[in-house]
Amino acid sequence: QVQLVESGGGLVQAGDSLRLSCAASGRTFSRYAMGWFRQAPGKEREFVAAIVWSDDNTYSDFVKGRFTISRDNAKNTIYLQMNSLKPEDTAVYYCAARASPIISRSPGLYDYWGQGTQVTVSS
Numbered sequence: 001q002v003q004l005v006e007s008g009g010g011l012v013q014a015g016d017s018l019r020l021s022c023a024a025s026g027r028t029f030s031r032y033a034m035g036w037f038r039q040a041p042g043k044e045r046e047f048v049a050a051i052v053w054s055d056d057n058t059y060s061d062f063v064k065g066r067f068t069i070s071r072d073n074a075k076n077t078i079y080l081q082m083n084s085l086k087p088e089d090t091a092v093y094y095c096a097a098r099a100s101p102i103i104s105r106s107p108g109l110y111d112y113w114g115q116g117t118q119v120t121v122s123s
Contacts, residue, residue: 002026009117022095033098038091
């Protein structure tokens, strides 16, 4: 079993930055693919970014160049640095872990989820 706890969300203005953290506990974190997803009111959960143990990563087109995913295996933590935030980035952001070293953009392939952290960007 893996437990995930997100932190770092908040209310910011357009153009500001935030850094989300996701602390993992339980199984062998370093071998898991980790991802960030988000869900806005009335919308489906969507992929944001993912990373594997080798630091290979992938991003959705709408955050590429603005967001950076990273991981610290020694701390069992992943991060999402979000720069140049836009009002359309407003959502609950979820951290997820996949019991596989293979990166994926599909939420259905992730096995563990955090409780989410709210990010609100005002215009």
